[in-house]
Amino acid sequence: MTTDQVVLERRIAARPETVFSFFTDREKWLSWMGRDGEFSFVPGGAYRTNVNADHWAAGAFLAVDPYHRVVFTWGWEGGDMGVPPGASTIEVTLAPDGEGTVLTFVHRDLPHEARAPHFEGWIHYLDRLVVGAEGGDPGADAWRDGA
Numbered sequence: 063m064t065t066d067q068v069v070l071e072r073r074i075a076a077r078p079e080t081v082f083s084f085f086t087d088r089e090k091w092l093s094w095m096g097r098d099g100e101f102s103f104v105p106g107g108a109y110r111t112n113v114n115a116d117h118w119a120a121g122a123f124l125a126v127d128p129y130h131r132v133v134f135t136w137g138w139e140g141g142d143m144g145v146p147p148g149a150s151t152i153e154v155t156l157a158p159d160g161e162g163t164v165l166t167f168v169h170r171d172l173p174h175e176a177r178a179p180h181f182e183g184w185i186h187y188l189d190r191l192v193v194g195a196e197g198g199d200p201g202a203d204a205w206r207d208g209a
Contacts, residue, residue: 066177068169072188076195078129078156078163084195085132085154094190097206109134114205116140120147131155136169144176163195 074081084090086103091111099111103126110120121135132154137147150171157164167188172180183205190200 066172066174068167068172068177068181068184070167070181070184070188072165072167072192073159074163074165074192074195075161076163076197077161078158081156081163081165081191081195082129082132084191086126090194094194094200095187095203110139114203117143122148124151129156143179144173145180150176165191 084094088099088101091101092099095111095113097112097114099109101107101109101111103109103123105123105126107123108120109123110118113119118139119136120139121137123132123134125131125133134152135148135150136152137143137145137149139147150169153168153170155166157166165188167184169180169184186205190203193200
């Protein structure tokens with residue numbers, strides 16, 4: 063199987079501690095991505111989240127290094143997205159940049175045909191994360207209900 067990855071970077075006007083909390087607090091996570099979910103934000107801890115409409119993502123946290131890095135597996139339940147639960151890996155690193163943070167997002171082990179839709183999706187959701195981490199309200203997610 064041909065694999066590929068999605069790599070994105072965002073500069074966020076918030077400290078790494080603030081940005082990190084959007085990956086380790088259920089309510090903050092759901093403020094930028096998802097309708098509902100269960101999360102165990104510890105290495106080896108599982109998560110399952112209803113991202114939008116009938117699309118559920120699931121995986122496990124591999125590393126949770128406070129204020130610096132979060133690594134978790136990712137995939138979709140139901141098989142219609144080409145990436146089963148836990149089949150790919152996401153690594154988020156946070157680097158201080160003055161009073162802000164540079165977030166680097168890498169989604170690895172994606173089948174080639176899944177790269178473009180995941181790239182589009184992560185742009186959408188990381189843009190929402192930036193707004194929330196900077197203290198704004200990302201508003202209603204047009205994708206949340208499958209729009």
